[in-house]
Amino acid sequence: xxxxxxxxxxxxxxxxxxxxxxxxxxxxxxxxxxxxxxxxxxxxxxxxxxxxxxxxxxxxxxxxxxxxxxxxxxxxxxxxxxxxxxxxxxxxxxxxxxxxxxxxxxxxxxxxxxxxxxxxxxxxxxxxxxxxxxxxxxxxxxx
Numbered sequence: 001x002x003x004x005x006x007x008x009x010x011x012x013x014x015x016x017x018x019x020x021x022x023x024x025x026x027x028x029x030x031x032x033x034x035x036x037x038x039x040x041x042x043x044x045x046x047x048x049x050x051x052x053x054x055x056x057x058x059x060x061x062x063x064x065x066x067x068x069x070x071x072x073x074x075x076x077x078x079x080x081x082x083x084x085x086x087x088x089x090x091x092x093x094x095x096x097x098x099x100x101x102x103x104x105x106x107x108x109x110x111x112x113x114x115x116x117x118x119x120x121x122x123x124x125x126x127x128x129x130x131x132x133x134x135x136x137x138x139x140x141x142x143x
Contacts, residue, residue: 007086010086011084011085011086011087012084014084014085014086015027015083015084015085015086018085030085030088031083034080034081034083034088034091035080035081035083037080038077038078038079038080038081038091039081041073041076041077041080041095042074042077042078042081045073045074045077048073049070049073052066052069052070052102053066055102061101061102065101065104068097068101069098069101069102072094072095072097072098072101073094073095073098075091075094076091076092076093076094076095076097076098077091077095078091079091079094080092080095
């Protein structure tokens with residue numbers, strides 16, 4: 001709650017600065033258009049989440065990437081609906097993060113690729129083979 005007041009002051013300051021540069025009419029057009037874009041993203045969220053669930057089911061996304069992608073998608077859409085330049089910038093950054101997670105989820109990582117030579121390997125990769133050598137010392141003490 002304490003961070004809300006500086007955020008609102010910064011949002012107000014940046015929005016007034018941009019509004020004085022581009023003019024009142026373009027500021028209104030900006031606010032209305034980003035609100036419409038945010039509403040469109042919220043209205044189409046079910047198709048986006050459904051496609052992400054398909055990527056999750058096929059193994060292209062893991063559960064953490066799915067969660068991060070869905071959260072940043074909704075956060076970005078809500079931030080676009082809030083009037084202000086700073087919230088719009090943060091909303092676009094959140095949507096770009098969503099896009100990068102979805103793009104990264106479709107490209108298989110190198111560590112998950114299997115080599116044909118190693119595909120017949122049995123056993124675990126994280127098993128350490130240890131040999132225990134017991135060493136007994138005997139002392140020859142004469143009394």
